[in-house]
Amino acid sequence: MDHARQIEILGDKLVGSFLQTIDILSALLGAEERYYAGSHCRFVAEKAEETARIMGLSESDIFEIRTAALLHDIGKIGFPDIVLAKFPAEMQPDEFRFYTGHCELGREILRRHHSLATVAELVYQHHERFDGSGFPRHLRGGDIHIGAMIIGVVNVYHNAMYRRSKDRYQLADTGSSVASVNTLVDETRTRYSQVMHHFARKSGVLYRPDVVDAFTSLVETDRRRLGEKIIKRLTVNQLKPGMTLIENYYTSYGLLVAARDETLSDKMIASLVRFAEIGEIPQKVLVAD
Numbered sequence: 478m479d480h481a482r483q484i485e486i487l488g489d490k491l492v493g494s495f496l497q498t499i500d501i502l503s504a505l506l507g508a509e510e511r512y513y514a515g516s517h518c519r520f521v522a523e524k525a526e527e528t529a530r531i532m533g534l535s536e537s538d539i540f541e542i543r544t545a546a547l548l549h550d551i552g553k554i555g556f557p558d559i560v561l562a563k564f565p566a567e568m569q570p571d572e573f574r575f576y577t578g579h580c581e582l583g584r585e586i587l588r589r590h591h592s593l594a595t596v597a598e599l600v601y602q603h604h605e606r607f608d609g610s611g612f613p614r615h616l617r618g619g620d621i622h623i624g625a626m627i628i629g630v631v632n633v634y635h636n637a638m639y640r641r642s643k644d645r646y647q648l649a650d651t652g653s654s655v656a657s658v659n660t661l662v663d664e665t666r667t668r669y670s671q672v673m674h675h676f677a678r679k680s681g682v683l684y685r686p687d688v689v690d691a692f693t694s695l696v697e698t699d700r701r702r703l704g705e706k707i708i709k710r711l712t713v714n715q716l717k718p719g720m721t722l723i724e725n726y727y728t729s730y731g732l733l734v735a736a737r738d739e740t741l742s743d744k745m746i747a748s749l750v751r752f753a754e755i756g757e758i759p760q761k762v763l764v765a766d
Contacts, residue, residue, distance in 0.1 A: 494587040498590065503547045506554060512562055514639045514737030515725055522547035523650065523740065524631045529624070531691040542624040545599035549628055551585030552600070564640065577612045580604055601648040606683045618685075626685045630676070630692050637672035638665055639738075669700070706765035713753045713762060716746045726752075734758055 502519055510517050525650065529539045531562035556579070560572050568576060580601050585595035602616065602625035607615035611629075673693065680689040708723055720741045726734045726749065734752050735745055741764070752758045 490503065504549060506551050510733070511558075512640060513635075515738060516733055517635055517639070518547050518550060519736060519739060520634060521549060521631045524634075525624075525627050526690070528627050528688065528692045531695060532623075532687065534623070536555070536618040538624065540551050541595050541599065542627060544593070544632065545596045545603070545624060548587065548596065548627045549583070549600050549632065550579065551586055552579030552581070552598075562718070564636075577604070580613050585702060591686050595725055598622060599628060601623045601625075601739055603632060605629070607685050608682050610683065620683075623688070626688045627692070630684050630688050632694070633695065634672055638668050638674070652747075703765060708749065708762045708763060708765050709725065711764050711766075712760055713746070713750045716762070717766075718742055718746065720764040720766045723765055726758045726762060728752060735762075 491651055506518050510656055522543050526539055526543040529542045534542070556576075557603055560568070563572070565573060565576060580603065584597045584601035584617060586591045587600055601613070602622055605611035605614065605616040605621045606629070607618055607621070607626070609615045673696075676684060676689050676693065680686045683754075703721060706721065718741055722735050722739050722741065725737050728734060734757075735741075735749055739745070749758065749762065753760050
């Protein structure tokens with residue numbers, strides 16, 4: 478084997494190891510998402526990537542933004558339920574101070590890997606706000622990395638749409654099926670209107686206007702397309718990329734394999750097939766197509 482080929486193989490192994498590290502960290506983080514109806518980190522990663530692409534950012538920037546979005550709450554690992562169960566506005570002052578530490582803790586965890594330096598900074602900044610009212614450093618405007626601003630907007634959206642309070646935690650994920658796409662859209666209509674009104678009012682104040690515009694375009698298109706789809710129950714071998722999941726699918730030990738409202742990818746379909754083959758999830762799943 479020539480020297481150039483050996484270097485190429487070594488490079489492929491290093492890239493593979495790096496991506497596996499990200500997968501392990503995201504799986505660890507996913508275990509802490511007890512107060513969300515679905516996967517918070519995967520949703521934020523998917524929509525942050527799509528928003529960055531709409532904005533015309535480079536592929537290297539998009540990769541870093543997606544990775545940071547996937548890991549943006551890694552600093553919360555090990556947080557007590559008394560903090561995780563509350564929205565920030567519900568926290569006592571000492572609880573809120575503890576909560577704000579997750580940005581710095583996340584940066585410190587990620588910066589230990591030299592290839593995650595930019596990702597660590599995005600995680601550190603994702604609660605900064607355009608007018609300087611965010612945390613932890615009260616950065617303003619152009620001092621905030623555009624990737625952090627994108628993650629911040631998507632994070633606010635998903636929290637508003639799918640975050641569950643402690644009182645509602647036991648009521649969610651009953652396994653009941655959604656009768657139609659219209660039912661699915663209607664269930665979230667009020668929350669959707671409220672959060673989009675919030676973005677419209679706070680664009681240029683809390684959030685960078687071009688980020689709000691790109692994300693608004695994205696989610697409005699998503700909801701319009703969802704309304705045009707038909708709900709089907711298909712075997713996992715019939716699934717195709719681009720379909721939208723209508724239910725959450727968990728293993729018997731509580732691992733969230735795929736989440737409601739997620740868009741299926743080849744990787745996710747392979748995971749669903751694998752878990753269905755060993756009987757951990759049903760052979761048929763509910764999707765909109």
